[in-house]
Amino acid sequence: xxxxxxxxxxxxxxxxxxxxxxxxxxxxxxxxxxxxxxxxxxxxxxxxxxxxxxxxxxxxxxxxxxxxxxxxxxxxxxxxxxxxxxxxxxxxxxxxxxxxxxxxxxxxxx
Amino acid sequence: xxxxxxxxxxxxxxxxxxxxxxxxxxxxxxxxxxxxxxxxxxxxxxxxxxxxxxxxxxxxxxxxxxxxxxxxxxxxxxxxxxxxxxxxxxxxxxxxxxxxxxxxxxxxxxxxxxxxxxxxxxxxxxxxxxxxxxxxxxxxxxxxxxxxxxxxxxxxxxxxxxxxxxxxxxxxxxxxxxxxxxxxxxxxxxxxxxxxxxxxxxxxxxxxxxxxxxxxxxxxxxxxxxxxxxxxxxxxxxxxxxxxxxxxxxxxxxxxxxxxxxxxxxxxxxxxxxxxxxxxxxxxxxxxxxxxxxxxxxxxxxxxxxxxx
Numbered sequence: 218x219x220x221x222x223x224x225x226x227x228x229x230x231x232x233x234x235x236x237x238x239x240x241x242x243x244x245x246x247x248x249x250x251x252x253x254x255x256x257x258x259x260x261x262x263x264x265x266x267x268x269x270x271x272x273x274x275x276x277x278x279x280x281x282x283x284x285x286x287x288x289x290x291x292x293x294x295x296x297x298x299x300x301x302x303x304x305x306x307x308x309x310x311x312x313x314x315x316x317x318x319x320x321x322x323x324x325x326x327x
Numbered sequence: 328x329x330x331x332x333x334x335x336x337x338x339x340x341x342x343x344x345x346x347x348x349x350x351x352x353x354x355x356x357x358x359x360x361x362x363x364x365x366x367x368x369x370x371x372x373x374x375x376x377x378x379x380x381x382x383x384x385x386x387x388x389x390x391x392x393x394x395x396x397x398x399x400x401x402x403x404x405x406x407x408x409x410x411x412x413x414x415x416x417x418x419x420x421x422x423x424x425x426x427x428x429x430x431x432x433x434x435x436x437x438x439x440x441x442x443x444x445x446x447x448x449x450x451x452x453x454x455x456x457x458x459x460x461x462x463x464x465x466x467x468x469x470x471x472x473x474x475x476x477x478x479x480x481x482x483x484x485x486x487x488x489x490x491x492x493x494x495x496x497x498x499x500x501x502x503x504x505x506x507x508x509x510x511x512x513x514x515x516x517x518x519x520x521x522x523x524x525x526x527x528x529x530x531x532x533x534x535x536x537x538x539x540x541x542x543x544x545x546x547x548x549x550x551x552x553x554x555x556x557x558x559x560x561x562x563x564x565x566x567x568x569x570x571x572x573x574x575x576x577x578x579x580x581x582x583x584x585x586x587x588x589x590x591x592x593x594x595x596x597x598x599x600x601x602x603x604x605x606x607x608x609x610x611x612x613x614x615x616x617x618x619x620x621x622x623x624x625x626x627x628x629x630x631x632x633x634x635x636x
Contacts, residue, residue: 219363219366219367220363223367223368223370223371223374224367224371225374226374227372227373228375228377228378230371231374231375231378231381238380238383243383246383247380249376249380250381259340259343263340267347268346268347268357269343270342270343270346270358270359271359271365271369272346273343274369275365275369276342278373316339
């Protein structure tokens with residue numbers, strides 16, 4: 218109940234505040250979103266596996282976002298920013314897919 | 328491969344399992360007791376990040392559309408301004424011609440006047456009317472329907488049915504060859520200084536982009552012009568375009584056509600031999616000197632001199 222409230226408040230804040238993101242930060246946003254989603258699905262799977270730990274969840278979420286942003290930043294400096302973004306999206310995307318598949322097995326036994 | 332296998336087989340952060348093991352080893356349950364506030368805080372941050380990202384990254388598209396609309400409106404504005412200037416130039420040219428005619432008539436230089444009129448007729452400096460033909464060229468139905476944003480892979484086929492600058496140039500030259508005395512394309516009079524070019528997909532005549540259909544009007548001997556044009560290489564070329572590529576092509580006889588003047592008639596470099604280096608034009612001296620060039624600039628200056636008192 219309270220976590221769901223947090224989710225709703227977050228979305229509402231984002232919509233109503235509508236903060237302007239500086240241009241230099243914009244390339245990192247999609248990466249941050251993908252990394253966050255990866256952490257979320259990892260967390261849900263851990264819950265279903267019975268080994269969820271909120272500390273691990275926070276750390277994996279933050280480190281995912283930071284590392285992904287770092288890789289993209291480094292790529293930008295080396296002139297291969299878009300390629301590295303693609304790499305990050307592919308790796309995290311695969312992880313999201315297999316985590317979702319595992320969640321599906323847990324929930325539907327299929 | 329190791330990396331891929333690792334990724335596929337153990338997508339879950341190993342930290343979860345490690346932490347659970349450590350807790351079990353210490354004699355606790357594998358998961359800590361639920362702390363909903365902390366999770367709520369995390370979810371809040373998460374939702375915030377995703378919402379901000381979605382809002383921030385969706386906006387540029389609206390901005391791009393706005394910029395595009397702005398550019399289009401600016402192009403249209405400039406085009407309208409250009410049209411207005413052309414119209415003004417045409418009116419001014421008309422005034423100049425009238426004033427010059429009066430002046431020359433007053434000074435008994437009727438021959439010069441008629442010579443000038445004949446020269447203007449030929450060069451396209453004044454509007455002309457008479458019988459002639461109208462040739463209409465249009466993209467094939469297939470090419471016209473596809474639009475610029477069509478499938479690029481289909482463009483190879485579609486482009487074949489599209490009228491190109493070269494086609495218009497060949498038709499225009501064919502009309503001259505067939506004895507046309509004046510030619511205009513979509514209302515732009517062709518003169519010895521006209522250019523028919525293309526930029527991307529757009530056809531450009533005298534630096535003005537054209538829209539389809541392309542209407543080439545020519546004044547010439549009634550009946551003869553049509554027959555002779557069909558007999559020229561250009562006539563068979565145009566017929567070939569229609570037969571092979573589906574370009575819509577028609578030739579119609581008209582009893583009365585009016586072709587506008589080209590308001591941008593100007594000689595930039597050439598001058599009459601013997602006359603001073605454009606001295607007449609810059610100083611505006613000797614308005615009645617018969618040796619003055621028929622160039623629009625010179626006549627304009629002299630006429631202004633004559634009119635202003």
